[in-house]
Amino acid sequence: MWLLTREADVRAALGDPRLTVDPSSVHTRPVHDGFSLPEPLHDNLLTRDGAGHQRLRRFAAAAFSARRAETMRHRIRSVTAQLTAGLAARPSADLITDFAIPLPLTVTADLLGVPSAHRPALAEWTAAMVTHSRHSQLDTAVHHVLDLITRLIALRRRKPGSDLLSAWVTAHDTHRQITEDELVSLAFQIWWAGIENVTHAIGHGALHLLTHPHHADTLRGDPRLLPAAVEEVLRHTAPTATAAPRFARTDLTFAGARIGAGDTVLLSLTSAHRDPAVRPDPHRSLPAPASKAHLAFGRGPHHCLGAALARVQLQTALGHLLHLPGLALLPDRPVRYRNSLRLHGFDELPVALDSAGA
Structure with a gap:
């Protein structure tokens, strides 16, 4: 296994065709933090390259346009207001389970059209997936969520709605662009990644504001800085510590190192984001950086949808x-x-609140 840490090397590796994310090319089972994924989940966007990846990405991409994100902004504000009102009425809370998970969970459930009756159980399983401490807990939660997604796909075949999952099921059954396993895996991946990564980014952003009150004061004074501050949170904290593993297709030389065919290559986003060759003061976080030049959402063909x-x-x-x-x-x-090897996140972020001042 090789670990790349310099920004130039990580940036180059993210788009290097000599490296593949497809573990089948080196006879490796897809894993998530050491946990082997169930068979139906193997065919996903993070385990395919080339034409197969382009086919899956084209199928899914229309659902994740900037325009769709903007149309959901009002709903996101409404959910966030409800969650913060609930926090404000309490003397203390865990900001992860009481806020950072429920927000993306609700947004993703809306996106996929999860019926309200299924959401409480799904919330419990998802919390176990995002904050798991033992693989046995993760295994149980993953299989529960996989089973529910499979049943929801069957439901949308009988009774389609206006949600994303219904659109995918209809497109799949009409044009057969992807396989049934790929459909299941895509829905599962959108569920897990859409919640897990946002959860940890919210946690890091909250922790940064709590430990840098002068930055919080700056943002309160000028809310226009908030979008730029979010980019700096993503750069400075890197909720995704390493990109999806790459595998060498053949023997190759990269950054002066001889890498053998089939070797695993890990790309450290946390290190790349603090490379002093690129940023003279990499450990200093600013409330408003100059650009979005970080790699938190990846780069190239696998840039986050x-x-x-x-x-x-x-x-x-x-x-x-x-x-x-x-x-x-x-x-x-x-x-x-x-x-976790891949994710830089929290199991718990305990906070106090002024419930009397709510």
């Missing part, structure tokens, strides 16, 4: 948290980080 929707959620979430009365870290309960 949901980037626009994620940005809307992050801007809305942090904008509401800035005005939550008395929000502060609980001094007697430490922040608990998730034990």
Whole structure:
């Protein structure tokens, strides 16, 4: 296994055709933090390259345009306002399970058209997936969610709606552009990635505001800086620590190193974002950076489809948290980080609130 840490190398590797994300090319089972995915989930956007990846991406891409993200902004604001009102009425909370998970969970459930009757159980399983500490818990939650998605696809065949999953099912049954397993895997991937990555980004943004009150004051004074501040949160904290693993198609030389065919190559986004060759003061976080030149959403063929929707959620979430009365870290309960190779996130972010001032 090789680890790339310099920004130039990571940026180049993300688009290097000599490296593939397809584990079948080196006879490796797809994994997520050491957990092997069930068979129906193997054919997804993060395990395919070339024509197969382009076919899946074209099928899914129309649902994740910047225009769709903007049309959902009002709903995102409404959900965020409800969640922050609930927080404001309590003396303390876990900002992950009480805010950072429910927001993207609701948005993604709306997007996929998950019926309200299924959402409580789905919320419980999703929380176990996002903050899991044991693979046995993850295994159970993944199979529950996979089973529900399979049943929802069958439901939308009988009774289609106006949601994304209905559109995908109709397109699949009409044109047969993708296989049934690819349809299931795509819906599952949108569910998990759409919630997990946004959850950890919200957590990091909240923690940064709580530990840098002068930045929070700057943003309150000029809310126009919030979109740029979100980009800096993504750069400075890198909720995704490493990109999806790559595998060498053949023997090759990269950045002066001889990499053998089939070797695993990991790309450290956390290190690339703090490369002093690119940023003279990489560990200093600013409330408003100059550009979106970070790699938090990837680059090239595998650039995140949901980037626009994620940005809307992050801007809305942090904008509401800035005005939550008395929000502060609980001094007697430490922040608990998730034990993960790929994701830089939290199991728990305990906070105090001024419920009397709500």
